[in-house]
Amino acid sequence: MNLSYYIARKYFFSKRKTNISNVITAISVLGFAFGSMALIVVLSAFNGFEVLVDSLYHSFYPDIKITPKTGKVFLPDSSKLKAIMNLQEVLYASEILEENVLLKYDRKQNIATIRGVSESYTKMVQMDSLIVQGEGRLQKGAFNYAIVGGGIAYKLSVNPYNHMVPLHVYVPRRDGNPLVRPDKAFSEGKILPSGIFVLEESIDNKFVFVPMRFAREILDYPSQISSYEINLRSEDHLFDTQKVIQHLIGDDFNVKNRYQQNEVLYRIMKSEKIAVYLILTFILWIVAFNVTGSLYMLVIEKENDIRVMQAMGADGYLIKRIFFTEGFIVTILGSVIGVGIGVAICYAQEKYGLVKFGGEGSMVVEAYPVKMNFWDFPIVLGTSVVIGFIASYYPALRASRLSTHG
Helix, strand or coil: CCHHHHHHHHHHHCCCCCHHHHHHHHHHHHHHHHHHHHHHHHHHHHHHHHHHHHHHHHCCCCCEEEEECCCCCECCCHHHHHHHHCCCCEEEEEEEEEEEEEEEECCEEEEEEEEEECCCHHHHCCHHHCEEEECCCCEECCEEEEEEEHHHHHHHCCCCCCCCCCEEEEEECCCCCCCCCHHHCEEEEEEEEEEEECCCHHHHCCEEEEEHHHHHHHHCCCCCECEEEEEECCHHHHHHHHHHHHHHHCCCEEEEEHHHHCHHHHHHHHHHHHHHHHHHHHHHHHHHHHHHHHHHHHHHHCHHHHHHHHHCCCCHHHHHHHHHHHHHHHHHHHHHHHHHHHHHHHHHHHHHCCCECCCCCCCCCCECCCCCCCCHHHHHHHHHHHHHHHHHHHHHHHHHHHHHHC
């Protein structure tokens, strides 16, 4: 057995001469346990929210989106789009045509964005799983239908079961002059709402899905599209496929993956996670002062032992290792206990949803989401070890100097 570890362990478990020393050591262990537990729980909670947000936005934002670098619309090149569709990783693709419009339903009005989509789009976003009222139908024969966001439906009091009241869509004519002919300044279209979808507030308050043929007619874009959206079979080759598509489509277009489309959101989430990690690490630094104080008191208490070991041939390096090891025992013991408790809390929350959101039925999920990430454990333990090393350094150095010069 390692001599320094053996002596340090005896010191740790032996009863100290002063009770305050035992109390400080116990506080140090509990402090590291609490800090490590908090780090695991908070980091797992952030992981859970990241997964939740990712799953919500994945239903609306495609894996890859192609947009023009200049202008709102572009003429799609059928040969290039065919080459993209022939890629092995591509599962679905849909042409998109968007524009801001004025909606009127019965006597109520609201600004929204209509999104003209192709038939494959409902499969891409799994529209049926988002419908809360009515059905996710966009067209049937010659009839067009609209799927309205929950926020817009609420403001307009849309009833998807009432097939007598259409949704009026108004959009400024691109070739119209409202000063010369005010009555011809807007194009008007009528479409029946077939269903109401709910996904995320910013999306529910903005979008109405309509068939591409309806969007082309009312917007007067016979062939142009706003974007081309692509879903892949797997995200394993997301970045490689993005590069291939960029090469195929050319430099006149932006090709963004799902994370780049919501770059600000994901950057904020990562920044918040880092900020909370730093705050909780600062708590561990405060706890580390207890370790330093405990070790200083132990050095003073074991001064006679140090001299005896020196007389028996122990050098300063061995003495320093003994007190270093004592500090590491406190650090590692507290950290392992804290990580264990944190894992138990996260498992219970993940399994049973003990801590719930307020407001029944108004949230996407009932309980706070958590997800334990393997790499969080070495990060937490590594942080504790580094802090424990620094906290133990000066007391151990003092002990080694005492053995040399005392």
